[in-house]
Amino acid sequence: MAETVTMTDYQIGEAAEILRVSTRTLRYWDSIGLLVPSHRTRSGHRMYTGEDLEIALQILVYREVGLPLDEIAGLLDAPGDASRALRRQREILVERIGQLHRMVRAVDDILREDTMNDRDMSIEEKIELFGGTWKPEYQDEAELRWGETPEWEQSRRAQEQMTRADWHRVKEEQDTFVADLVDAAEREVTPGSDEAAELVERHRASIGQWYEVSRSKQVLLARMYVQDERFNATYQGRAEYLLSLVETQAQQEGVDLTDVQWE
The missing domain is CATH 1.10.1660.10 (Multidrug-efflux Transporter Regulator; Chain: A; Domain 2)
Incomplete structure (x- = not known):
């Protein structure tokens, strides 16, 4: 009763x-x-x-x-x-605190100098904002691999138009997406469900702000995340789960997962 x-x-x-x-x-x-x-x-x-x-x-x-x-x-x-479990996580917290301190300093800079919002961020400022998830050598490596592609040119033009406020928005949206992805993985949200489809669309939109991205391109990118531990770390170890969401959605929309092309 x-x-x-x-x-x-x-x-x-x-x-x-x-x-x-x-x-x-x-x-x-x-x-x-x-x-x-x-x-x-x-x-x-x-x-x-x-x-x-x-x-x-x-x-x-x-x-x-x-x-x-x-x-x-x-x-x-x-x-x-x-206590034993928390001690095991203490190092993670210390690192996270350091990242938060860097972000607070970056936000303070914006508050002190509103005019800075009208220009692009320097390399040093991007490192400060994104911490260990963004390094100049990553961009060099990306340019070496994709510098001759239309997507690279689209991304370059998009970045040229971005202000410091835009970069902070990108970082906040990325953090929110990763947190929601981790939460969905923990709750075992089923690939192909409405909630999974929403996450897949948010992921594609995050890429689409840089260059045009089809569902096939999204599948290939998600597969790359699984193969590169740096991307997997960015998604807090949930790259495999993200791939399952993306591939299921793509298959539902008619993409042949055995022959995915960059188109």
């Missing part, structure tokens, strides 16, 4: 707003037994107590330091193991 709701209980929408996660995430946590609401209303609606939200906050902390959901579940069941 459903329990009586108290003034300190929260419906799923209220809990999601407090925790700043989606209701879909809370439903998924419930489905895998990670965070089961203490009770439901007579009509079956999930109701979360203050204690439930405390557990949810622990989950969010563990996720922020990079722990997978199955490991988080074990930590919640055996709190004594948490």
Whole structure:
């Protein structure tokens, strides 16, 4: 029988707003037994107590330091193991803090010098903004491989028109996409589903701001991500999962995955 709701209980929408996660995430946590609401209303609606939200906050902390959901579940069941797991993630946090500090300094520069928004970023500024994910030698390597292609020329022209604010927008959109990709992988979002299709379109749009990209080109790029560990690291180890989403969508749209051409 459903329990009586108290003034300190929260419906799923209220809990999601407090925790700043989606209701879909809370439903998924419930489905895998990670965070089961203490009770439901007579009509079956999930109701979360203050204690439930405390557990949810622990989950969010563990996720922020990079722990997978199955490991988080074990930590919640055996709190004594948490210290060992967190020490293992400390180096990741330290590196991430350094990247955040670099981004804060870059934003401060923009706030102090609004006129700087009207010019392109220098190499040094791009390194500061993108940290370890952007290095001058990467651009040199890319130019060596693709410098004679139409896509390279389109990308070069697009970059010439970008301001510092545009570069920060690109970085923010990339970070958001990667976070959503990781979340979808953890929730085992099925390739070919509506949510997967949305991620695939966002990925193609992120490339399309540089040059024209067909679904076939997107497949070949996603395959390259899997083969190059630098790209896999950019997608936090989810390049294989991204490839599965892209290939499934392409196949649904009639692309022959056994004979994909750059066209």
